[in-house]
Amino acid sequence: MKKNKLPLPPKWATRFLRWYCNRQMAEDLEGDIHEFYLRNIKTKGLKMARFIYVIDVLKFFRIYTVQKPKINHPMNHFLLFKNYFQTSARNLRQNWLFSLINVAGLAISMSVGLLLIFFISEIYTFDTFHKDADRIYRINGSYEYLGKVDNSFYASTSPVTGAKMLASIPGIEHLTILHRGAKSNVTYENKTIPLQLRWASDEFFDVFSFDLLAGNKNTALTALNALVITDESAKKLFGDETPINKQVILEGESYIITGVVAKPPMNSHLQFELLGSYSTYANANKHHKWFSSWNNMWDHYVYFKLEEHQDPSLVQLGLDKISEEENSKSDYIVIKAHLQPLLGIIPGANLNNTFGPTMETKMVWTLVLLGIVVLISACFNYTNLSLGRSMRRSREIGIRKVNGASGFQVWSQFILESTLISLVALMVALGLFLVLRNYFFTIDRRMADIVTLQLTPELMGYFLLLAVAVGLMAGFFPALFFSKVTVLKVLNNMNRIKLSGQFNFKKILILLQYTISLAFIIAVTLIYKQYRYSLSFDLGFNTENILNLNLFDNDPATLVNELKQLPEIKKLSQSSLVTSIGYYWGTQAKKSKGTPDSTSIKYNKVDEHYLPLHGHEFLAGGNFVKGSENDSAVNNQVIINESLLKRFSIDTPDQAIGEEIIISDDVKVIQGVLKDFHFGRIDYKISPFAFIYEPAQNKYLNILINTADVFGTMKKIEEAWKRFDPVHPMKASFYDDQIKEAYKEYVSWLTIMSFMAFLAVTIASMGLLGMVVFTTESRLKEISIRKVFGASEFNLIYLVGRGFMLLLVLAAIVAIPLTYYYVNTVIFEEIVYKVSFSFFDIMMGVIIVMAIALLTICFETVRVARTNPSTILRNE
Amino acid sequence: MKGSNLGEFEEVVLLAVATLDNQAYSVAIVDQLDEQIARKVKLGVVHAILNRLEKKGYLKSELGEPTAERGGKRKRYYSLTSGGFFAVNRSRELRQRLWDKIPSIVLENLK
Numbered sequence: 001m002k003k004n005k006l007p008l009p010p011k012w013a014t015r016f017l018r019w020y021c022n023r024q025m026a027e028d029l030e031g032d033i034h035e036f037y038l039r040n041i042k043t044k045g046l047k048m049a050r051f052i053y054v055i056d057v058l059k060f061f062r063i064y065t066v067q068k069p070k071i072n073h074p075m076n077h078f079l080l081f082k083n084y085f086q087t088s089a090r091n092l093r094q095n096w097l098f099s100l101i102n103v104a105g106l107a108i109s110m111s112v113g114l115l116l117i118f119f120i121s122e123i124y125t126f127d128t129f130h131k132d133a134d135r136i137y138r139i140n141g142s143y144e145y146l147g148k149v150d151n152s153f154y155a156s157t158s159p160v161t162g163a164k165m166l167a168s169i170p171g172i173e174h175l176t177i178l179h180r181g182a183k184s185n186v187t188y189e190n191k192t193i194p195l196q197l198r199w200a201s202d203e204f205f206d207v208f209s210f211d212l213l214a215g216n217k218n219t220a221l222t223a224l225n226a227l228v229i230t231d232e233s234a235k236k237l238f239g240d241e242t243p244i245n246k247q248v249i250l251e252g253e254s255y256i257i258t259g260v261v262a263k264p265p266m267n268s269h270l271q272f273e274l275l276g277s278y279s280t281y282a283n284a285n286k287h288h289k290w291f292s293s294w295n296n297m298w299d300h301y302v303y304f305k306l307e308e309h310q311d312p313s314l315v316q317l318g319l320d321k322i323s324e325e326e327n328s329k330s331d332y333i334v335i336k337a338h339l340q341p342l343l344g345i346i347p348g349a350n351l352n353n354t355f356g357p358t359m360e361t362k363m364v365w366t367l368v369l370l371g372i373v374v375l376i377s378a379c380f381n382y383t384n385l386s387l388g389r390s391m392r393r394s395r396e397i398g399i400r401k402v403n404g405a406s407g408f409q410v411w412s413q414f415i416l417e418s419t420l421i422s423l424v425a426l427m428v429a430l431g432l433f434l435v436l437r438n439y440f441f442t443i444d445r446r447m448a449d450i451v452t453l454q455l456t457p458e459l460m461g462y463f464l465l466l467a468v469a470v471g472l473m474a475g476f477f478p479a480l481f482f483s484k485v486t487v488l489k490v491l492n493n494m495n496r497i498k499l500s501g502q503f504n505f506k507k508i509l510i511l512l513q514y515t516i517s518l519a520f521i522i523a524v525t526l527i528y529k530q531y532r533y534s535l536s537f538d539l540g541f542n543t544e545n546i547l548n549l550n551l552f553d554n555d556p557a558t559l560v561n562e563l564k565q566l567p568e569i570k571k572l573s574q575s576s577l578v579t580s581i582g583y584y585w586g587t588q589a590k591k592s593k594g595t596p597d598s599t600s601i602k603y604n605k606v607d608e609h610y611l612p613l614h615g616h617e618f619l620a621g622g623n624f625v626k627g628s629e630n631d632s633a634v635n636n637q638v639i640i641n642e643s644l645l646k647r648f649s650i651d652t653p654d655q656a657i658g659e660e661i662i663i664s665d666d667v668k669v670i671q672g673v674l675k676d677f678h679f680g681r682i683d684y685k686i687s688p689f690a691f692i693y694e695p696a697q698n699k700y701l702n703i704l705i706n707t708a709d710v711f712g713t714m715k716k717i718e719e720a721w722k723r724f725d726p727v728h729p730m731k732a733s734f735y736d737d738q739i740k741e742a743y744k745e746y747v748s749w750l751t752i753m754s755f756m757a758f759l760a761v762t763i764a765s766m767g768l769l770g771m772v773v774f775t776t777e778s779r780l781k782e783i784s785i786r787k788v789f790g791a792s793e794f795n796l797i798y799l800v801g802r803g804f805m806l807l808l809v810l811a812a813i814v815a816i817p818l819t820y821y822y823v824n825t826v827i828f829e830e831i832v833y834k835v836s837f838s839f840f841d842i843m844m845g846v847i848i849v850m851a852i853a854l855l856t857i858c859f860e861t862v863r864v865a866r867t868n869p870s871t872i873l874r875n876e
Numbered sequence: 877m878k879g880s881n882l883g884e885f886e887e888v889v890l891l892a893v894a895t896l897d898n899q900a901y902s903v904a905i906v907d908q909l910d911e912q913i914a915r916k917v918k919l920g921v922v923h924a925i926l927n928r929l930e931k932k933g934y935l936k937s938e939l940g941e942p943t944a945e946r947g948g949k950r951k952r953y954y955s956l957t958s959g960g961f962f963a964v965n966r967s968r969e970l971r972q973r974l975w976d977k978i979p980s981i982v983l984e985n986l987k
Contacts, residue, residue, distance in 0.1 A: 008947070025927075028939065031949025032902050032919060038945075059920050064927050 007046060009037050009053040017057045022067040029060060080409070081416070087396065088417040097773065098385045099421070101766045102474075106425035108759055109371075109378035110470060111432035115440060115453075116371040117462050122451040123359055126267045126346040131209040132305060135173075136342035137312065139165075139302040139319070140351065143295075144334040153338065155301065155351040156180070158294050159282075161322065161337050162201075162302040169318035174206035175304035178270075179281050180355070185727060186274065187249040188237050192727045194552075195233050196271065197250070201278035207305045208270070214244050215259025221277045228259035228275040250276070266452060269345045271356045294326040295333050298353060303342070312339055332598065362826075370756050377516050377760055379474040380509040381767035382418060386478035387506055388774035394485050401487040411483035418475025419468055426467040442751075477505075507807060510771065513764040514811035514849065515818075520757030521845035522819040523827075526837060527753060530828060531746040533835035535739065539580050540677025542615035543735035547717070548578050549701040550731040556701050559724040566716055568707035573609035576699045578735070579679040581742035589690065590662040591648045599647050601663070602679060602687065605694040611639065611674075613704050620653035621672030624693045637693035638668035642676045644688035663690060681742055683831040702735075749827060761849060768804065769856050776800060776864045784869035796865045801857040808853055812846045882967050888913065889925050890934060890964045893954050901940070901951040902926060926954060934960030 008014075017033070018026055033056045040049035092099040127133055139157040162177040179199035186195050204210075205217040212220065213231055220228050227248065234243040234257075243257045255276070264271050285291045306312060319337040327334050340348070347361045386393075397410055437453050551559075556574065563569050577585055585605075590598040608624040619642065627634030638661065642653070650656045653673040660667055671693075676686050707713045714732075721730040733741070776783065783796055791799075820842070828834060882890070892908045893900040906922050909915045929935045936957050939950040956964075 027949050028901070028952035029923070031946035031951060032923070034947040034949060035903050035945070036919060056919070060923070062920075062924070064924065 013054045013057040021065050084413045084416050101770045102382050102421055103425050105378040105381045105763045105766050107428035109374045110425055110429035111436055112371050113375050113466050114433045118453045123347050127342050133342055135306045138340045140338045140340045141297045142336045153351050154353045156297055156353040157302050157337055158297040159300045160294055164322045169315055171307045171310035173305045173307045174203040176204045176207045177201040177278055178301040180299040184251050193236055195273040197274045198272040199278045199281040200275045207303050211262035213260045220259035224280050225255045226258040226277040227255045228261050230261055230263040230273050232263045233273045234260055373516055374759050377513050377763050380513050382474035383477045384506045384509050385770045397482050397485050398487050407483040411479045414479035414482050415475045419471030422467045422471035511807050511811050514808050515815045517760040517764045518815035518849055519819040520760045523823050524753045524757050525841055525845050526823045527750050530835050534682050534743045537682050545705050546735040547703040547732050551698050552728045553698045554725050562720045568705055568713045570706045571613045571704040573613045573702045574607045574697045575610050576605040576697045581738045582681045587664040601690055603690045603692050605692045605697055607695040617675040619673045619675055621657040636668050637671040639672040639691040641674050641689040647688045682833040685832045765852055765856050772857050772860045780872055784872040787869045793865045797861045800861045882963055887967050894956050900954045934963050
């Protein structure tokens with residue numbers, strides 16, 4: 001009969017006909033047109049026949065053939081909701097295990113989703129409270145020395161930029177210059193408190209919309225020695241007195257309070273407690289040559305507000321011109337100024353010299369990505385389990401369709417069901433979220449400075465949206481599948497529905513889930529390895545049992561004398577910096593005065609006790625020699641590292657001893673050469689470094705302690721500190737702890753990743769459990785018969801588990817290279833000294849996941865395998 | 877009873893349905909019109925007329941059994957209702973009455 005099967009007419013036309021034509025006419029009309037089509041093939045050829053078919057279909061689009069819109073339809077649909085709801089609820093109860101897996105998985109992943117919504121919504125409110133925030137810009141700087149391009153950008157720029165911009169670039173409404181300032185002591189009557197001071201020029205309040213509570217916004221920062229204080233700090237310093245026009249002492253000079261400003265809100269990148277008029281700072285420093293130089297770009301910030309409808313690219317052009325002009329004055333330095341929108345600061349690129357904490361865009365999006373991945377994984381569970389149960393559900397769908405349900409109705413029924421589940425999950429997720437929130441703050445201490453995670457009605461709206469979105473995502477495929485079920489197939493051939501197509505689909509979802517889980521676990525292993533490596537890294541000097549005490553610019557002589565009395569304290573030294581934790585002092589060094597060949601070096605100013613205390617290894621020469629304060633030979637001592645030696649092409653360390661070098665225009669004499677050590681974090685390459693002799697630093701006191709009772713010793717030191725400096729609370733940490741702190745970001749990554757890994761594995765395991773339960777249930781008879789014929793438990797586990805384990809192996813093959821690549825290129829992008837990973841490190845995660853999966857499979861299979869076959873087969 | 881007057885084409889279609897006995901479905905009607913009175917009509921026209929006549933109550937229809945032809949679609953078979961028969965019959969009578977009124981002389985001349 002099917003010998004000469006003629007080609008069918010254009011499908012779309014037929015579909016269109018079925019769509020518009022009313023039910024009574026559709027069938028015979030289609031048949032009629034089809035008959036003509038067949039006839040036309042014979043007489044006019046296939047092409048023409050197809051064409052006529054299309055024309056006919058279009059021609060029959062007439063008033064009497066077209067379906068009348070069903071007016072009662074939406075109402076019916078609405079009434080059916082109750083029925084849908086009932087069947088859904090019944091189904092959920094009947095399959096409680098599947099429901100539990102679904103709700104738990106969705107709830108866990110949604111709580112992460114909630115956290116992310118919170119986080120993102122707060123991150124993106126940063127600095128938006130400023131009026132015309134979209135017109136405010138900051139000038140960033142990039143620094144190049146002798147053509148050595150350093151890819152880092154600085155948030156700071158030279159004050160020269162600000163002055164020149166006003167003179168040469170049109171379209172600037174307001175501009176303010178800031179100096180970073182420092183934590184400074186402010187004294188009023190007998191009270192002294194340390195406050196975070198920033199110097200700001202007079203248009204500060206025109207550019208920014210910080211709320212000035214008292215004082216004149218135009219003049220508050222104009223006069224010399226004028227201070228604007230935040231309401232919070234004013235309360236601390238003045239109590240209930242009105243702060244305006246009060247005289248205070250700041251670092252030994254007298255200032256007048258000219259204004260009170262509301263404390264900057266949390267979502268401001270610019271934080272301060274005290275604003276000093278920039279003119280005061282400029283006045284005190286303008287006699288220095290460096291002050292007005294182009295490369296004075298390390299602690300000044302320029303912000304400006306563009307006039308309306310001005311093109312910022314014109315300003316950039318102007319900046320390029322200014323940079324070019326200034327750079328032409330120097331042979332070695334190229335400093336470029338760049339525009340950065342205020343709203344692009346947080347989240348934004350990772351800059352040096354920023355005010356306070358920042359949040360990298362990369363970090364934000366990585367978090368979002370991880371969250372979405374976990375969410376999707378939970379949705380897969382839902383999809384898989386729903387499809388798995390499709391045989392049972394399809395009978396219901398068949399009956400519905402026989403009674404006239406349209407595909408869309410079935411679709412919406414299933415979407416409704418998944419949305420219901422996701423709403424239930426949302427309730428659970430909200431509870432979980434409240435627990436998670438506190439945990440989140442402990443991931444990274446900076447988090448608490450950036451976000452509050454407070455619940456608002458607006459956020460609740462987003463939450464509902466999330467739940468609906470998750471419901472849609474989870475229910476989409478099952479709904480599509482069920483809406484396509486054809487009545488005949490379902491009711492006719494109940495047991496022979498072909499599952500092969502969707503079984504592959506389910507396999508792919510499981511594969512993806514396991515790939516994700518493996519990726520997380522491998523990433524955690526790699527990051528952990530790198531973290532351990534960083535902590536135990538041999539820096540080249542001793543950091544054990546050293547306590548670094550911040551001196552807050554006090555002369556430590558009396559403290560040193562007092563501490564020397566303590567028997568636990570072995571040695572004391574002073575330094576301007578604690579190295580190896582990510583902070584640097586930098587300057588220029590030359591071999592001799594005439595040459596332009598200078599190099600940028602990092603340095604630390606120390607006294608004569610520092611090097612022995614830290615156990616640095618000398619290659620040649622010796623330690624600093626203590627001498628009288630005015631002896632220039634004593635004060636010019638410098639000790640350099642091997643890298644600087646190589647940079648200046650001195651062949652052997654011994655040759656260097658006694659040589660003169662120039663460091664920031666001062667002639668220094670090399671006293672010794674040290675073996676290279678890591679003065680930076682290990683993501684920093686070892687480069688030229690010098691220890692400069694300067695006994696009176698007043699920055700850090702390094703205390704070598706040898707005691708069993710650390711706690712008691714700390715207490716004694718603290719008592720001594722209190723007598724020594726009553727203003728500042730003691731700030732001291734052990735060197736090893738500071739190093740740990742410096743690698744805190746690994747810990748943040750680790751915590752986040754291991755948490756995500758935990759979630760991913762949990763969700764995937766739950767999904768696998770569901771699938772195994774489903775598989776064993778549908779193969780119950782087969783398993784029983786096999787058992788009757790003598791299959792062992794192991795045989796059965798192998799039978800059921802083989803397919804799943806194969807999937808897992810495949811997942812591992814996909815996950816390992818991908819993760820390895822991602823971790824190495826994105827997370828460890830900037831690290832110079834990387835730990836090497838062994839094959840075992842990577843396999844460990846894989847083995848753990850495999851073990852969990854195998855356990856899941858065994859658990860369920862063994863349960864089934866142990867049931868007596870007669871109970872199952874008896875009913876046959 | 878307004879509208880009991882048939883249009884010319886309506887009448888022809890009704891007659892065609894009647895000639896086809898119980899095999900009258902749209903395509904057959906189109907063919908019948910072509911063969912018997914040499915009128916080439918489009919399916920769409922016939923379909924619309926059949927639909928209109930059914931609404932007027934002159935025709936009734938039912939679906940036949942599915943066959944393998946026509947893409948497995950059933951045919952809709954039309955047959956005359958008594959109203960339909962009355963309408964064509966009346967139309968013929970009216971005409972006949974007019975024929976009968978023609979004087980034989982005129983008839984002779986016209987021939």
